[in-house]
Each structure stands twice: as structure tokens, then as C-alpha cells.
Amino acid sequence: MISTKPYLVRAIREWAIDNRLTPQILVDASVDGVDVPKRFVQDGQIVLNIGGDAIKMHVIDNERLQFSARFSGTPYDVLVPVEAVLAIYARENGQGIFFKDAETPPEPEPGQESGSNRPTLTLVK
Numbered sequence: 001m002i003s004t005k006p007y008l009v010r011a012i013r014e015w016a017i018d019n020r021l022t023p024q025i026l027v028d029a030s031v032d033g034v035d036v037p038k039r040f041v042q043d044g045q046i047v048l049n050i051g052g053d054a055i056k057m058h059v060i061d062n063e064r065l066q067f068s069a070r071f072s073g074t075p076y077d078v079l080v081p082v083e084a085v086l087a088i089y090a091r092e093n094g095q096g097i098f099f100k101d102a103e104t105p106p107e108p109e110p111g112q113e114s115g116s117n118r119p120t121l122t123l124v125k
Contacts (some may be wrong), residue, residue, distance in 0.1 A: 005082055005099060006062045012088045012096050013050055013060070021090035022051050025065070026098075031084035033064075037071045045086070048078065 009025070016023035025048050027034060029041040036046050050058070050065065055078075058067035065080040089096025 002062055003082065005085065006060070008097055009065070009082065009085055009088050010060055016090045016096075017052055019090070021092050022049055022054075023096075024049050024089060024091050025080070025085050026087040026089075027080050028084045028086055031081060033079065033081040034084050035077070035079040037074075037076050040071055048080070049091070050088075 013023040027036065027046050027048060028044065029036055029038075029046050030044050036048070040046055048069070049055075050060075050067070055067035055069050059065070063082060065082070065085070066078065068075055068077050070076070085099065087096060087098040089098070
């Protein structure tokens with residue numbers, strides 16, 4: 001099954017642009033295939049502006065984000081595999097989606113056995 005992540009990245013980017021906000025992605029720069037200017041990486045991560053005015057010739061498909069951007073005035077061709085995207089959000093208000101680590105399966109809900117897909121209800125008083 002195709003991951004929902006690339007669809008959510010495209011949707012949040014479009015939402016931000018429609019609302020005149022600046023869409024940014026937080027990227028794990030240590031993931032294989034990530035090509036970003038290393039001098040801007042901090043603690044293994046980099047934040048990239050993916051707004052329409054900041055990038056050129058962009059491709060955002062189910063496997064990658066690929067575009068040209070300027071870093072301190074120098075053009076650079078950026079490549080980010082979708083699995084390296086940790087979050088997408090609007091710079092101005094922080095609204096967006098922060099993705100869980102793809103390697104860690106979700107914790108089962110209380111009362112739900114691990115590996116079970118059955119929904120559970122919890123009584124809230």
C-alpha cells in the first residue's frame with residue numbers, strides 16, 4: 001500500500017500557499033538519498049522552505065521532493081526522499097503535521113492487543 005505521507009505533504013503545502021503562509025519541511029538529512037547543502041544541516045536535520053517563491057522546477061511525487069533553491073544566494077538542486085520528511089508546517093503559525101518515526105510501529109491502545117486491528121472504546125467520565 002502507498003504511504004499517506006506524500007499526499008499529506010502535498011495537501012499541507014497547498015493549504016499553506018492558499019492561505020498565504022510559508023510551507024516548510026523538516027528533513028532528516030541522514031536518510032540515504034537526501035541531497036541538501038551540508039553546511040545548513042544542524043543536529044542531522046534541516047528546515048526547507050518549499051513555498052512557490054522559494055523553489056523552482058519542483059517535483060513532489062510519491063517518492064521524492066526535488067527542486068532548485070537558493071542558499072545564501074547560491075542555487076542548489078535539492079533532493080529529499082519522502083521518507084526523510086519528518087514534518088511539514090506553516091512557518092508563521094506552526095500548523096501542519098509532524099510524522100512519527102516510520103521505523104516505530106504505533107503503540108497499541110489500552111485494552112487492545114498488539115497486532116490487533118479491532119477498534120476499542122474508552123469510557124470518559
